[in-house]
Amino acid sequence: MELDTSNPANREAQNDHPPKHGGWITFPFIIATSACLTLGNAGWVSNLTVYMIEEFNVKRIDAAQVFNMVNGSISLSPLIGAIIADSFLGCFSVIWISSFISLLGTVLLTLTSAISSLRPQTCETGSTACPTPSKFQLAILYAGLALSSFGVGGMRFTLTTMGANQFATTKQQSIYFNWYFFSLYASAIAASTAIVYVEDNVSWALGFGLCAGATALGLVIFLLGSRFYRHVKPEGSPFTSLVQVFVASIRKRKVQISLKNEDYYRGHVNGIQEEVAATPTRSFRFLNRAALIAQEDIAPDGSISNPWKLCTLQQVEDLKTLIRIFPLWSSSIFLGTPIGIQTSLLVLQALTMDRHLGPHFQIPAGSMLVFESFFICIALVLSDRFLRPTWQYLTGRPPTPLQLIGLGHVLNISSMAVSAVVESMRRQSAAMPLSVFWLVPQMALVGVGEAFHFPGQVALYYQEFPASLKSMATAAVGMLIGIAFYLSTAVMGCVRRVTGWLPDDIDDGKVDYVFWMLVVVGVVNFGFYMVCAVLYKYRNPEKAVESGGSTS
Structure with missing residues (x-):
């Protein structure tokens, strides 16, 4: 989801948004949504290990591993949310759908703590004679964890992006980011103290119920601000472009790499060739074949006849950039x-x-x-x-x-x-x-x-x-x-x-x-x-x- 708003005038013209949309009027809705959803999520994640040990009689190391899996799902699902938002639905739809899914999962977790038949009989923590949860009980628990994890993960970065899209200048975005991250950490601190205390000392059902209530409130607040948001239309997933470069370079693997700049396709806008790099870079030269022009690759209007056989030189260089940064990323x-x-x-x-x-x-x-x-x-x-x-x-x-x-x-x-x-x-x-x-x-x-x-x-x-x-x-x-x-x-x-x-x-x-x-x-x-x-x-x-x- 694009955070770069260096040219807001062009972006608004492209997406045909009235000037009244976006801006600081959307700020309280975005920040309140972020705070409530984080409060609802962190309230059960922080105490998940203890809940599984004390209420589901799960072995301690197993509970710790489930905790890691849940956090992994929360962190990986934003990628799925970003792809769906960019390619199909846009940020607004992904956020409210993901928030609703998270709410369903939190309600299931609340039910496991409130209905005794949805969890095994209690016993002394650490005892070897503790009854293990049934398959049905585990199914309800894991369904709640899965829905909550993927729901909150799907909207996490998408909400960040949508908030940034409401502002036209880098300075405004900077102020927004500072308050956004502050709301995240402040809500996480509140959840890890107040809600966790309720779960440990009052009632698990009440604690999880507070998490569900906070998630529902965040969803309502977000929807109330819908008439003020600036909506950026989905423009397609960048992953398709990367795959096209790989496919095109493989399909042209027998073509000899040319040293002439004019043999490489740079793209056209309104019939005019785009100004890109003068020559393709020498690193990962086998990918340069994807931009080599063959007679059948160009349509009469100068556009690409088949994007899976010919890519722009910019697409090729973009993929090379990702390959170069991959070692740093992997470390x-x-x-x-x-x-x-x-x-x-x-x-x-x-x-x-x-x-x-x-x-x-x-x-x-x-x-x-x-x-x-x-x-x-x-x-x-x-x-x-x-x-x-x-x-x-x-x-x-x-x-x-x-x-x-x-x-x-x-x-x-x-x-x-x-x-x-x-x-x-x-x-x-x-x-x-x-x-x-x-x-x-x-x-x-x-x-x-x-x-x-x-x-x-x-x-x-x-x-x-x-x-x-x-x-x-x-x-x-x-x-x-x-x-x-x-x-x-x-x-x-x-x-x-x-x-x-x-x-x-x-x-x-x-x-x-x-x-x-x-x-x-x-x-x-x-x-x-x-x-x-x-x-x-x-x-x-x-x-x-x-x-x-x-x-x-």
Whole structure:
């Protein structure tokens, strides 16, 4: 979904929108929708591990793996939402349909907590004699999780894009992004504290009911603003263009590559040839065949007769750009995988530690995840107000996106090392449970690291992706997070089969060994990232410097 509004006049003319649509009148509807939907989603995700352990008698490590799968689905489904919005329905329809699907899933989760026949009989947590849930009970639970996950994921980035499309200038978009992300983190913090407390201390049914109510309210607010929104018509999926280049280059694999510039098709608009790059680049030369002109490829009006046999030179160069950036993108998968493992194990650690805050209050285990969001918010503010100006003062320019991502790698590795040390202390103090606040330093490090590498990746992909593929820039980040969570589930499963480090009762295992393993993986992956970063050349170095320190 296109976020680039550098030429709003042309865009409005193209989509025939009256000037009264869009602008700041849509701001409260978008922000309120974002806050409510995030509140409804984070309220059950944060405490999902505890819910499955206590109410469905699921083994602890299995519950942690389900938690990772849910987060992976939430992170991957925005890509599906982006494709559907770009190709068929547009942002507005995708958002309200996805929100409704999420609401249905949250209602199912509420029913599993409110109707005793939809969950197994309760027993003492950790007991080996606990009855397992039936296939029907698991089917209802997993259906609720699937609907909620794919629903909220489908609208997440789509809502971000639609909000940006309401504003005509970069400055207005910047203000919108700041408030949008603030509403996300603020709502996540509220859900991870207030709603999780209700679930743990009052009623699971009431807590999940609050999540369903917040989701319904967000959907209603979004629909109420429909008469004010600026709607950008779907223009087709960029993935089709990429596949066409591959197909055309394969179909012309026997054609000799020409050195003459005039032999390559650059496209026509109203009969006039587009001005693109003077010559095709020499890298990945086999793809250049897709733009080689054959007599039967051109229609009488100068257009392409078959887009699966001839592509524009710009299409070819766009695909090459994605291929060049792929190594950098892939290095971030193992940046997110340790975070997924750490996050899922954190709740299990918290369940075994002293969570008392004073004589009468006990912190819910699921609420410990709020510290990550808290430190992300703090680090984002400090990064904009202090790090970037200081870095620019010392070096003469702000940090580039690659430097921000690299700093995130280092902090992530440090967080895993601290996790290993704290876990070793926790196991050795089983007679007198360690305070749960020993988990805060590792959450602080991973939160600060995310505040650097997440904006760095958004800035890198958004500035480096070709203009025709901007819709993939934000989706690329979601794909990273989703793949990382799925991979974290696979890694935990592999560790369980090969070693004895992750039994159901982590007190009998060696979770600290898992964290040290992640440190080693992180160091190796950081080395791979450094090689990719040194070899990578920005398409536009000036923009890389300008956007390096921006969190929006």
